Amino acid sequence: MSTSTDRPTPIDTRTKLVGLLGRPLGHSFSPAMHNRAFQTLGLNYCYLPIEVTAEDLATVAAGIAKMNFAGYNVTIPHKIRIMDCLDTIDPLAQAIGAVNTVTIRNGRTTGYNTDGIGFAHSLEAAGEPSVKNKSVLILGAGGAARAIAMTLADQGATRIVICNRTESKACDLSRDVNRQGRECATAIPMDAATMAKALRETDILINTTSIGMHPQDQQSPIANHLIQSHLVVCDIVYNPPLTHLLKMAQEKGCRIVRGIGMLVYQGAASFQLWTGRDAPVDIMRRAIRP
């Protein structure tokens, strides 16, 4: 039975387990975020950090599928490799090429990727309800960029420009996005003149590189003079909560979207997949930043 309470739910024979598979996990906010949410909604679930090596991943995933787990999250370095261990992959996760959430129903495992959806929800929560008819410029072409680009293309963004230090990776991502059916993506080189021109035609700028992440708090992926006041500027880096890029954008009068929102909403989407319940996002956010 589920009741709303702030008391910890006792672990018993009916407890459903969920967890996080990755290595190392020392820094992860997910156990605190999910366990607080379960506790608040009085759901008999428990979220466990599970450090696992690449060699043991398939064995651990097979074992978990036979246990009282409702599913799990997957993080670095297993987001791609886990796909070989699952029964079904959701089409969006397949297009992204990585899984961060697994559900287990009647012993069958299905892989999803909630990173892009989490980003889209964080944009919505920050006052940007839809990317339809919007032009987006993504800095970076790594795992998070793939999830965001595929999801925003799926949601109807008019134009997605990808700009990455290693230009060939930007070209690969743009080609993969276009293969999904809509010719909306292009790649540009990371030089100031090309970026300035592209940014004049951009509505939403998203940093998905790790530049600006603690301890490089004073670094920004683009120079100050390239930031234009009409832009909505998003940074998925969440430590520090207000990155150097976001500070500069704020000073220019841009609307900004912090990375902590994506972190909370990707977790909320996983929570919904496991429990069928809407996640208490404010509670989850407070569990990360009391």
Ligand code: NAP
């Ligand atoms: P990733 O796959 O390793 O990709 C890293 C990206 O950053 C690549 O495009 C890389 O360019 C670029 N990059 C790294 N150092 C650079 C530098 N010095 N100059 C220019 N570009 C550089 O990592 P990821 O999983 O996508 O994660 C990226 C960041 O997003 C991390 O900081 C991570 O913590 C954050 N993140 C946040 C959330 C959230 O929920 N808010 C979720 C996922 C990730 P190259 O291709 O040229 O190497």
